[in-house]
Amino acid sequence: MKIDIIYATITGNNELLAKAIAQEFKKHDQKAVIHEFEDTDVDDFNDSDIVVIVCYTYDNGSIPDESLDFYDDLEDTDWSGKICGVAGSGDEFYGRDFCVAVDSYSEQVKKTGANMPADAVKIQLAVDDSDAPVIKDFVDKLLAADH
Template identity: 35%
Template sequence: MSAVILYGTETGTGELVADAIADVLAADHDPSVYDMAEFAVEDLDANDFLVVVCSTYGEGELPSSALPFADELDEEKPDLAGLRFAVFGMGDTVYGDTYNKGGEIMAAKLTELGAVQVGEHFRHDASSAVKPAKAAEEWAQSLPALIEQD
């Protein structure tokens, strides 16, 4: 099964995280990495495993590169039954109630359309000493087992 990694970012960190996840999955799952701004909702395929990498921007909003994809999900309302996905969210605990909202917003949009979230919804904290790409590499070690499940 192929893995599709979509990232939403404001500063570029999401792309670095997506690339780190792709490196872990490269041996067995032929990952493809796309900026959400450049990925069409109609290209979502239940035969792929979806990994969503999403930062949080402003006051708990989606980053600018995630907005076109999120808006298209809202407008098209595709049936995503059968699509399985995992989420790596990014945020900063100094923002309290809005910490990691970007990943949560994307997860909610996908599940509302019938997709199923699997595995740990990772929430990276920018205030921690752990770099996001390093945390993503460690988190991604659990993905091959999830991808192989039916």
Template identity: 45%
Template sequence: MLTANIVYATMTGNNEEIADIVCDSLRKQGVQVKEMEISQTDVNDFKDADILVVCAYTYDEGALPEEGIDFYEDLQETDLSGKIYGVAGSGDKFYGEYYNTTVDHFDDAFKQAGATSGAEKVKIDLEPYEEDIEKLDQFAHDLVKTVQQK
């Protein structure tokens, strides 16, 4: 059975909702999922799963979530070769060039850790609506497909 670990950072609840949607979609595909808040998670927990997902917000002008900085730094120094990952996040288009940059930072951190992207990054403006839920379902489907093709 495939396993997935989903880690989220949220202030408004939007990224927890995104993580919940991805979690539900993966479970419908028969994946065993663990969902955790980022400050309560050790990067080494990622070594035990087939699929790794981070859902995090971007604070102010491009800043990582304060509670996720240790996780982010540890992620860059962890060997996740052979692991499949995906990154999604909620942001606010009000911030223009800084919109959802945390998604890009975590994508880069996974690459630095040697993991392989299994799905296109998903950036959502504020809370997820119907079209966003469809994107997240596709995201989860792509992650599973990538692992199965490995």
């Protein structure tokens, strides 16, 4: 199975989250390859079975600048048959804007026709042990989905 995780980070929290998700896949003997948005195009994942997007949220709930091209390209992408999940670290300090980029990506990926079997994961700042159950559930659902 080809599993890819694509992340954006400024201060490292979403890199940690991407690694925590990859670690969870590893517990199921599944290798997930981690990429940064800057180094990838949507087309790089045409043959992936599972794609996970991990991103921070910036000013007033915006998606990461470095992922804008990727986000726009998803608009014309057919990922039907692919299993996708979205996760991200934000800061509850921002109130209603907490992790809004995760919701934006969820909506955008949904338009591709991808199968999204797991609820999006929203993490407060740096991932820690208290987040383990939600990450486990997320990965379990991605792996259990028909494909």
